Amino acid sequence: MERFAFIIHPIDVRRDVGRKYPIARYLPEKMVEWLVMKLFKPRVISHITGVKSLTGAEAEGWLVGCPLSPRQILELDEEFVFDTIAECGRVAAAQGAKIVGLGAFTSVRGDKGLTIQKKLEGVINVTSGNCYTTYTAIEGLFKAAEMMNIDVARACAAVVGATGSIGQVCAKIVAPKVAQVSLIGRDEQRLARLADALRNGSRTNVRATTDINTLRDADLVVTVSSAVDALIRPEHLKSGAVVCDVARPRDVSKQVAQARDDVLVIEGGVVEVPGEVDFGFDFGFPPKTAYACMAETMMMALEGTYEPYSLGRDLDVEKTLRIGEIAKKHGFKLAGFRSFERAVTPEEVERVRERVRRS
Numbered sequence: 032m033e034r035f036a037f038i039i040h041p042i043d044v045r046r047d048v049g050r051k052y053p054i055a056r057y058l059p060e061k062m063v064e065w066l067v068m069k070l071f072k073p074r075v076i077s078h079i080t081g082v083k084s085l086t087g088a089e090a091e092g093w094l095v096g097c098p099l100s101p102r103q104i105l106e107l108d109e110e111f112v113f114d115t116i117a118e119c120g121r122v123a124a125a126q127g128a129k130i131v132g133l134g135a136f137t138s139v140r141g142d143k144g145l146t147i148q149k150k151l152e153g154v155i156n157v158t159s160g161n162c163y164t165t166y167t168a169i170e171g172l173f174k175a176a177e178m179m180n181i182d183v184a185r186a187c188a189a190v191v192g193a194t195g196s197i198g199q200v201c202a203k204i205v206a207p208k209v210a211q212v213s214l215i216g217r218d219e220q221r222l223a224r225l226a227d228a229l230r231n232g233s234r235t236n237v238r239a240t241t242d243i244n245t246l247r248d249a250d251l252v253v254t255v256s257s258a259v260d261a262l263i264r265p266e267h268l269k270s271g272a273v274v275c276d277v278a279r280p281r282d283v284s285k286q287v288a289q290a291r292d293d294v295l296v297i298e299g300g301v302v303e304v305p306g307e308v309d310f311g312f313d314f315g316f317p318p319k320t321a322y323a324c325m326a327e328t329m330m331m332a333l334e335g336t337y338e339p340y341s342l343g344r345d346l347d348v349e350k351t352l353r354i355g356e357i358a359k360k361h362g363f364k365l366a367g368f369r370s371f372e373r374a375v376t377p378e379e380v381e382r383v384r385e386r387v388r389r390s
């Protein structure tokens with residue numbers, strides 16, 4: 032039996048903590064964040080059983096809770112944040128796990144797991160899971176494009192958060208497949224450097240911008256920023272656009288669900304896990320589905336290599352494509368589409384297409 036662990040933390044602190052302690056919903060957000068940080072230590076949240084690969088390999092794992100919110104992970108003293116995450120790794124190792132995945136913002140701060148891995152050298156291996164997250168985001172984007180009858184080769188794609196770890200690889204993989212790619216971020220110099228790298232020897236028209244309003248031109252959008260608040264509002268989107276939102280917390284505002292019935296927004300990075308898996312924890316997903324970054328951690332366990340597959344800011348395109356093969360070998364696959372916490376049915380996609388035809 033192979034053993035892995037995965038670190039989770041509250042995303043919307045009042046909502047997440049409020050499930051168990053309803054009073055949290057009525058307290059100021061910063062107070063709840065502070066209380067959680069002070070009262071809870073990194074600890075095992077659940078035991079994951081029943082992960083079984085098509086190869087026959089089996090794995091069990093543990094969810095380890097990190098008591099920090101996205102805002103705290105981004106804003107508190109870096110050493111304190113890294114030490115808290117490393118402590119989660121030690122909790123995982125004490126259960127017998129040989130690899131730990133960094134969930135949500137625990138992989139966003141700093142150097143995407145490199146320092147955490149250094150702190151845990153000889154204790155446990157670490158992966159951010161970003162390669163498989165990127166792979167499934169692109170897979171989902173193109174599948175949704177096909178369902179919406181978008182001609183990818185003529186399409187304009189946009190990557191929001193393009194200079195980020197996941198954003199850069201998304202841009203590199205998507206750019207050669209489309210007519211135009213728009214790189215959207217907040218650092219002009221980094222955007223310009225990425226745009227130059229993409230233009231090199233390519234026929235794709237590459238645009239780099241800090242203006243989110245330019246999203247209006249995009250048929251295909253992958254959004255992967257680490258913004259704490261939603262960036263994409265109803266007025267930003269083109270009619271008929273497909274948006275794959277990989278960010279946690281989400282980049283696409285809930286208002287989009289209410290105001291734009293002519294766009295298809297899907298959650299990126301959600302996959303079906305092989306076997307009769309029981310997470311012992313409710314992510315708000317259908318049974319047997321998990322985040323792609325968690326799935327990558329499981330795969331490294333099922334491979335028996337416990338390889339720290341995705342570490343550091345600069346992800347490798349080859350490795351990102353190769354993880355798709357590893358996933359296939361073990362039986363991981365893209366889950367059915369979800370949008371704003373609900374399953375997307377074929378009828379719903381048809382309704383979106385119909386509204387686009389009529390508009």
Ligand SMILES: NC(=O)c1ccc[n+]([C@@H]2O[C@H](COP(=O)([O-])OP(=O)(O)OC[C@H]3O[C@@H](n4cnc5c(N)ncnc54)[C@H](OP(=O)(O)O)[C@@H]3O)[C@@H](O)[C@H]2O)c1
Nearest residue numbers: 135164192194195196197256257258278279300322323324
């Ligand atoms: N679904 C999954 O399984 C899964 C797995 C892993 C990660 N994620 C999510 O993916 C997202 C990105 O992760 P990452 O590791 O690629 O993070 P990252 O390397 O920090 O990249 C994030 C990018 O977003 C940009 N950004 C941040 N705030 C912004 C704002 N207000 N406006 C515009 N751009 C902004 C950053 O710009 P600068 O370059 O200027 O800082 C950076 O380029 C996170 O939300 C994370 O939780 C999801």
